[in-house]
Amino acid sequence: MRAFTYTQATDASAALHAALQNPEAKYIGGGTNLVDLMREEVERPNEVIDINALPFSQIEVLPDGGVRLGALARNSHTANHPLVRQRYPVLAQAMLSAASPQLRNLATNAGNLLQRTRCYYFYDTTAPCNKRQPGSGCAAIHGVNRIHAILGTSEQCIATHPSDMAVALAALEAVVQVQGANGTRRIAMEEFHRLPGDHPEQDTTLGRDELITSIDLPALPSTANSLYFKVRERPSFAFALVSVAAVLELEGEQIKNVRLALGGVAHKPWRARTAEEALLGKPATAENFRQAAEAELQTAIAYEHNAFKIELAKRTIVRALLTLAERQLLA
Structure with missing residues (x-):
């Protein structure tokens, strides 16, 4: 694992400023995916910015009757919250079907959306992978591709997105709230993740200068x-x-x-x-x-x-x- 600097952000502005100052920095919440990627040297940040002190852990009812899930709320807390279990059982079931209880106790909602593919060629730094190293090729297309995609693929990548939570959020027409250097914006869940196209290294439409603050669920009977x-x-x-x-x-x-x-x-x-x-x-x-x-x-x-x-x-x-x-x- 590459040596890195550890920084604790005290507020969203400080976190955004630190990331903008250093293009090689990465945010860390639960770290259940990032640490694995760093250990395998797929991700090699020279700075890790801890955002756990940011006030994004609440789960609350919105004025329109929907529910807001804090970006830093843990997966286990979210899945077992009465508002989620009663109003959005599909989301509770999806989250409880993922990983293990120990990982769900650490993993954050935002981190779940941002987790990267589990394609074995992506994790194998000796194999060509356009997602990890653009222009190197896709070993999965002519390799062992049992777990790979059948819809929306390209000649550049056939990897799948691993999140269960994100699938439920897509069906619920959730909205991702983000904060950036130029203010806040809302991203429809269906538009948050990308198909591979010619740039499979880009998993989402989230900007470099943006941080997820919450995920909003609509009030639908x-x-x-x-x-x-x-x-x-x-x-x-x-x-x-x-x-x-x-x-x-x-x-x-x-x-x-x-x-x-x-x-x-x-x-x-x-x-x-x-x-x-x-x-x-x-x-x-x-x-x-x-x-x-x-x-x-x-x-x-x-x-x-x-x-x-x-x-x-x-x-x-x-x-x-x-x-x-x-x-x-x-x-």
Whole structure:
């Protein structure tokens, strides 16, 4: 691990100033991803700025009835908070399906969104990786790519985003609040992460001079009927092969509102807009769910080892929606 300077920021302005003064600096909250990356010498900051003293740990109700999640609130606290468990079960389930209790006790909400891919070639500094070293190539495309993306890929990168929390936030249409040198701004969750394109080294649309302060959840009545369904290699401490965050509202047997986001299939949480549009106003049947899933996965591209993900994603969408439909019809 490279030697580095440790700095404790006392307020947001000091943290932003320190980062702007040093392009090689990195913020640290829980450190559950950054420390691993530093240990493997994937990340090599010469300064680490501790932001844990900043006042961004609260979880509170917003004036419009939504809920604000502090950027520095720990994942375990967020997932088990009554406001989250009662109003946004899909988010609580997603967060509790991630990592281990020990890691969730340390990991922060902002850090969860900013965690980097678990592609093995990204972590292997002897392998070519455009995300780690732009222009070097992508070893995964012709390598072992079982865990890799099937949607939104490019010739530069087929890595997936690892966060479960971010998938649920995409389905909930959350908004990321950030503070920068020029003031504050709001970033829709769907726009926060990037597809790889020609610049896979850029994971998000967050600026160098910006710091996440909170994540806002909208006040939507249908979010109570929601769930997170995760398919993985083993029951715990494993990243998703495919996951689905689903929100469903019925009017009688007709679909009044539906929100879907997929994990484990793209460089970012994948909002399934095509499937949503195919379902609105239709009866909540297995056949309609399957047709919507087929439409969503039409553009999927399989690689040598991950073709199974296309059918798996379709079946996971259908199962999640059937579960929610049956739950509401039987209520």
